[in-house]
Amino acid sequence: MLPMKIGNGMAALWREVPVCEMAEFRAWLREISETERRRIAAFFAVPDDEQFRLVAVAEDAGGCGFALCSVRVCRVYPALSGEIAALQKFERLIAERDGLVPEGHPYLQPVRRLREDEDGRGFLAERGAAVHDVAVGPVHAGVIEPGHFRFECVGEKVHSLEIALGYQHRGIEAMLAGGPDEKTLHLMETADGSSSIAVATAYARLIEALSGIAVPAETVTLRAIALELERIANHVGDLGALAGDVAFLPTASFCGRIRGEYLNMTAELCGNRFGRNFILPGGTRFGLDAARAGKILDWLRRVKRDLDGALKLFFDSPTVLDRLENTGRVSRETALHLGAVGPAARASGVARDARCDFGWSEYAPYAACECVTEETGDVLARARVRLRELEFSHRFLDAALAEAVRRPIEAVRCDSGIFPAADSIAVSAVEGWRGEHIHVALTDSRGYFEVYRMVDPSLRNWEMLGMALRGEEISNFPICNKSFNLSYCGHDL
Amino acid sequence: MLKALKGRFEQGFRTGKFPDAPPMLSDRFPGRPVLEAARCTGCGACMRTEVCPSGAVAGKDGRPEIDTGKCIFCGACAEICPEKAIGFSQEYRMAAMTRRALVVRPGEPYIPERPTNREFLRFCGRSLKIRQVSAGGCGACELDFNVLGTLAWDMGRFGIQIVASPRHADCILVTGPVSRNMLVALKKTYDAAPRPVWVIASGACAISGGLYAGSPECLGGVEEILKPDLYVPGCPPHPATLLEGMLRLMNRR
Numbered sequence: 001m002l003p004m005k006i007g008n009g010m011a012a013l014w015r016e017v018p019v020c021e022m023a024e025f026r027a028w029l030r031e032i033s034e035t036e037r038r039r040i041a042a043f044f045a046v047p048d049d050e051q052f053r054l055v056a057v058a059e060d061a062g063g064c065g066f067a068l069c070s071v072r073v074c075r076v077y078p079a080l081s082g083e084i085a086a087l088q089k090f091e092r093l094i095a096e097r098d099g100l101v102p103e104g105h106p107y108l109q110p111v112r113r114l115r116e117d118e119d120g121r122g123f124l125a126e127r128g129a130a131v132h133d134v135a136v137g138p139v140h141a142g143v144i145e146p147g148h149f150r151f152e153c154v155g156e157k158v159h160s161l162e163i164a165l166g167y168q169h170r171g172i173e174a175m176l177a178g179g180p181d182e183k184t185l186h187l188m189e190t191a192d193g194s195s196s197i198a199v200a201t202a203y204a205r206l207i208e209a210l211s212g213i214a215v216p217a218e219t220v221t222l223r224a225i226a227l228e229l230e231r232i233a234n235h236v237g238d239l240g241a242l243a244g245d246v247a248f249l250p251t252a253s254f255c256g257r258i259r260g261e262y263l264n265m266t267a268e269l270c271g272n273r274f275g276r277n278f279i280l281p282g283g284t285r286f287g288l289d290a291a292r293a294g295k296i297l298d299w300l301r302r303v304k305r306d307l308d309g310a311l312k313l314f315f316d317s318p319t320v321l322d323r324l325e326n327t328g329r330v331s332r333e334t335a336l337h338l339g340a341v342g343p344a345a346r347a348s349g350v351a352r353d354a355r356c357d358f359g360w361s362e363y364a365p366y367a368a369c370e371c372v373t374e375e376t377g378d379v380l381a382r383a384r385v386r387l388r389e390l391e392f393s394h395r396f397l398d399a400a401l402a403e404a405v406r407r408p409i410e411a412v413r414c415d416s417g418i419f420p421a422a423d424s425i426a427v428s429a430v431e432g433w434r435g436e437h438i439h440v441a442l443t444d445s446r447g448y449f450e451v452y453r454m455v456d457p458s459l460r461n462w463e464m465l466g467m468a469l470r471g472e473e474i475s476n477f478p479i480c481n482k483s484f485n486l487s488y489c490g491h492d493l
Numbered sequence: 494m495l496k497a498l499k500g501r502f503e504q505g506f507r508t509g510k511f512p513d514a515p516p517m518l519s520d521r522f523p524g525r526p527v528l529e530a531a532r533c534t535g536c537g538a539c540m541r542t543e544v545c546p547s548g549a550v551a552g553k554d555g556r557p558e559i560d561t562g563k564c565i566f567c568g569a570c571a572e573i574c575p576e577k578a579i580g581f582s583q584e585y586r587m588a589a590m591t592r593r594a595l596v597v598r599p600g601e602p603y604i605p606e607r608p609t610n611r612e613f614l615r616f617c618g619r620s621l622k623i624r625q626v627s628a629g630g631c632g633a634c635e636l637d638f639n640v641l642g643t644l645a646w647d648m649g650r651f652g653i654q655i656v657a658s659p660r661h662a663d664c665i666l667v668t669g670p671v672s673r674n675m676l677v678a679l680k681k682t683y684d685a686a687p688r689p690v691w692v693i694a695s696g697a698c699a700i701s702g703g704l705y706a707g708s709p710e711c712l713g714g715v716e717e718i719l720k721p722d723l724y725v726p727g728c729p730p731h732p733a734t735l736l737e738g739m740l741r742l743m744n745r746r
Contacts, residue, residue, distance in 0.1 A: 112674075113674075139678050143639045146627055168674070168675070169629075169674050170629050170672055181543065186547075186704050191631070192632060257644050257645040260643065264519070269521075274633050309504065313500045317496075489632055
């Protein structure tokens with residue numbers, strides 16, 4: 001069996017996706033899930049006459065991008081999650097959305113629906129004299145999205161943490177079917193409001209692939225400028241929040257303000273602090289003239305000095321390091337096993353970064369892509385990955401903006417309309433600040449979306465938080481949670 | 494300790510001048526829409542269903558009105574207008590105390606509403622404790638509300654504070670279109686707050702459902718279950734829009 005190969009941001013005919021036998025399919029997926037340079041990016045069901053096709057999209061770093069393969073199954077089929085842990089949530093989604101029954105699934109709980117009742121039945125339960133439950137959420141103490149956490153504690157220690165989400169479910173994937181239309185881009189931007197630029201870019205690339213639109217290199221650079229501003233703002237916010245959670249108030253307050261500066265730079269670029277309405281399929285709404293590029297560049301350099309001071313203070317404090325070191329460890333093996341991505345995976349020593357893995361041409365002229373990894377997998381490692389990524393992002397922005405001062409970037413738009421090819425499939429990946437966003441679309445005979453699947457990095461990473469808490473004290477939950485800072489709405493869609 | 498003091502000295506005083514001076518806005522910031530009645534030919538191009546993603550543009554005889562309670566400020570209507578009769582101003586003071594005041598009509602001069610709720614002013618005129626509930630919010634409204642707590646805006650100066658329990662709250666600030674899965678939790682939060690309690694709907698989703706109005710998984714905004722006392726338009730609202738709205742509600746400006 002040969003899976004079909006397809007590049008990042010490329011399209012192919014749906015009928016060319018191979019169908020193989022279950023045994024082959026299973027062996028192929030198992031092999032992928034055990035290799036660092038490869039990973040399962042998406043897994044979903046497509047109705048096929050009376051049956052279903054299970055489609056797997058695997059990433060092959062350094063290879064040509066993605067490999068696609070599928071298998072025909074009936075409504076009831078033997079679950080794959082038992083041996084391939086990275087598939088567990090995908091199979092639960094398929095069961096919930098398409099009504100398939102993955103028989104023998106080790107943990108067939110709802111993903112985006114609420115559990116039957118809120119009194120705790122339906123959650124894992126342990127017995128014993130020292131065992132107690134702590135239930136937190138859905139509404140949390142701060143200004144944050146809702147989710148339910150259930151700690152099974154033995155004495156003071158957390159034995160397991162069960163994470164029940166779905167409160168943010170808005171039905172986005174269902175609303176996308178039949179598109180693209182006037183809403184589609186904006187649904188993307190609000191799928192996860194903190195990653196608007198990353199998600200919109202993934203969508204734009206996918207549409208461009210399906211419609212055969214070529215975007216000039218400068219436009220691609222401009223999108224990368226916005227994407228890196230988004231990454232910096234969020235990394236700075238996360239480091240500040242970590243400082244707040246260990247009561248190191250100077251850095252917490254400084255970073256809170258500095259994050260806002262980066263958001264304002266994004267607003268300078270496009271009018272919106274989150275980069276809304278900037279990325280368009282086929283281009284960008286605004287260009288970047290020399291004066292504006294120069295203004296942002298000066299601003300960036302000025303703020304970078306403040307940022308360096310704030311972070312040096314944080315990472316030089318023994319009390320801070322003592323609090324972060326060895327807290328919430330996730331081993332490399334566990335991260336690989338769960339199919340983790342993004343800074344969280346990199347902090348556990350798993351070198352996965354879509355910017356490097358798919359040879360993004362937009363970065364190459366300005367800064368050599370480096371996949372930043374740490375070995376220890378604790379809160380400190382996740383903080384340090386962010387710290388080091390900030391360096392890369394600033395280096396890139398510095399060079400790209402300086403180039404834009406010399407050679408301004410024009411706004412490019414696709415005015416002739418967007419006509420996705422019929423009966424096709426396309427895949428795109430963009431490394432957002434939380435990790436890679438994978439988009440897969442399948443079009444019908446008229447070129448409208450029949451299936452649109454967005455795989456948020458959080459969908460693949462929430463289980464890591466559960467693992468990080470094992471054996472920890474419950475009081476370490478806030479810093480562990482913040483060190484991942486995963487998205488609820490991106491998960492729930 | 495000395496390093497922390499040195500760092501503090503180097504960072505300097507960073508709280509913005511707002512509200513004494515207007516906030517710093519990008520020249521590309523899309524604020525309150527402006528309709529120029531004289532230019533509008535009544536062609537109705539902006540009201541075609543495939544133009545506005547959230548159905549904010551509607552009206553009679555091809556002459557549009559824009560409901561900022563639905564608007565996500567994408568600018569699609571302004572771009573489609575052949576006569577350039579629709580524009581977005583730099584007016585950030587968009588919060589309103591009545592739903593009706595959110596609608597922009599051609600030729601009507603805009604004056605931000607003044608507070609009329611005496612009971613609110615008596616209880617909260619100098620101190621407003623807010624419990625925030627995200628009910629299907631995408632995270633952006635939440636983040637830009639959080640920003641008001643940072644030293645850049647420092648809303649604590651005005652007695653506005655985020656509290657961790659509804660028991661301590663004067664006011665529930667809701668973001669998101671109210672996803673069905675959050676309905677129970679939102680109602681429970683509201684019920685747990687001591688009376689009297691007020692409601693702020695922040696962002697297009699919370700006001701009207703925004704992009705998600707019509708999704709079977711969501712309600713069409715908080716109004717379906719609670720009556721807001723302050724509506725803050727935007728997707729997400731700019732921090733200045735939200736803060737200005739709250740200060741106006743408190744009669745602090």
